[in-house]
Amino acid sequence: MRAMAAAAATAAAWAQRLAGVRGLLLDVSGVLYDGGDGGGTAIPGSVEAVARIKQSGLKLRFCTNESQKSRDKFVGLLQRLGFDISVNEITSPAPAACQILKERGLRPYLLVHDDVLPEFNEMDTSNPNCVVIADSGDSFSYQNVNKAFRVLVSLENPVLISLGEGRYYKESDGLMLDVGPYVKALEYACDIRAEVVGKPAPEFFQAALREMGLEAHETIMIGDDIVSDVGGAQRCGIRALQVRTGKFRPCDEHHPEVKADGYVNDLAEAVDLILQYANK
Incomplete structure (x- = not known):
């Protein structure tokens, strides 16, 4: 019963x-x-x-x-x-980020994975006035993250757009760092808050x-x-x-x-x- x-x-x-x-x-x-x-x-x-x-x-x-x-x-x-x-x-998040870039006349430095670059083919990336960051995998090198930092710190009103802010995700061989920890590093270094596009x-x-x-x-x-x-x-x-x-x-x-x-x-x-x- x-x-x-x-x-x-x-x-x-x-x-x-x-x-x-x-x-x-x-x-x-x-x-x-x-x-x-x-x-x-x-x-x-x-x-x-x-x-x-x-x-x-x-x-x-x-x-x-x-x-x-x-x-x-x-x-x-x-x-x-x-x-x-x-x-x-x-x-x-990539299409939404592109819409934001177009509406605001932003030219991104793209700290993104090579395989997602086609989503941004229509964007002007010359003389960047913002940074778009995503889960870049092995492209999260010191050199590339530092380039993003230099773009942001050179701007009077820095704009950092992040495709999500996950901490980690799972692959078949274990947990992997996601974009969130790298976003937090740039936020801390530049004293800014990222605009999150995505969950x-x-x-x-x-x-x-x-x-x-x-x-x-x-x-x-x-x-x-x-x-x-x-x-x-x-x-x-x-x-x-x-x-x-x-x-x-x-x-x-x-x-x-x-x-x-x-x-x-x-x-x-x-x-x-x-x-x-x-x-x-």
């Missing part, structure tokens, strides 16, 4: 958390796949989970801070791993909602980052689940500032729950 009561209470709790969900925002790295040699590997059950979401009629948007690949290359990688995904389903910035999540045509209360975010994915979404009024894949660590469930609306083992379990309870 106690077991039945506990199961009923758990079901009721999930039904309350997931009621009225009409669309999903999915993080990609650590939720769909783990990067690594050869492009990485799909997390077990994630290919099928994405297919089930699409078959269900729920709206779907892939929300990523990926900045080591252009959107075309990124989608090509995911397709090779078996995912049903297209470029127009991706919300990522956890509210504008990023609001753009994804507009692209889906849904309100925040109709949407749920699924990610592996307790701060950028979960915290960022919740600050916009979006419910958020954290998966125990990717960069997840057990201490995330006891984070001092952010508590997910639910914790699930992986995307497959999240989709099982959403399809079971969202319309109840």
Whole structure:
């Protein structure tokens, strides 16, 4: 009897958390796949989970801070791993950054990965008056970071635009430093604050909602980052689940500032729950 009561209470709790969900925002790295040699590997059950979401009629948007690949290359990688995904389903920070640069007449010094440079082909990079920084991988050399520092410190009103501010992410061989630590170094050296384009910035999540045509209360975010994915979404009024894949660590469930609306083992379990309870 106690077991039945506990199961009923758990079901009721999930039904309350997931009621009225009409669309999903999915993080990609650590939720769909783990990067690594050869492009990485799909997390077990994630290919099928994405297919089930699409078959269900729920709206779907892939929300990523990926900045080591252009959107075309990124989608090509995911397709090779078996995912049903297209470029127009991706919300990522590079296009938003380009729009900001155009609107404000900014000429960037690009501290970005070589594979994402095509996203900035239309930008004037001569005589830079700002810095755009992203996860540059091995390009985060002292020389390149120092060039960015010199650009910023030479400006009367320095502008640093960051494609996300993640601390680290997971690849198949372990955790990797993300762009955030390098952003903090430039902020400290230049006594400035970066403008973040991407998660956890509210504008990023609001753009994804507009692209889906849904309100925040109709949407749920699924990610592996307790701060950028979960915290960022919740600050916009979006419910958020954290998966125990990717960069997840057990201490995330006891984070001092952010508590997910639910914790699930992986995307497959999240989709099982959403399809079971969202319309109840």
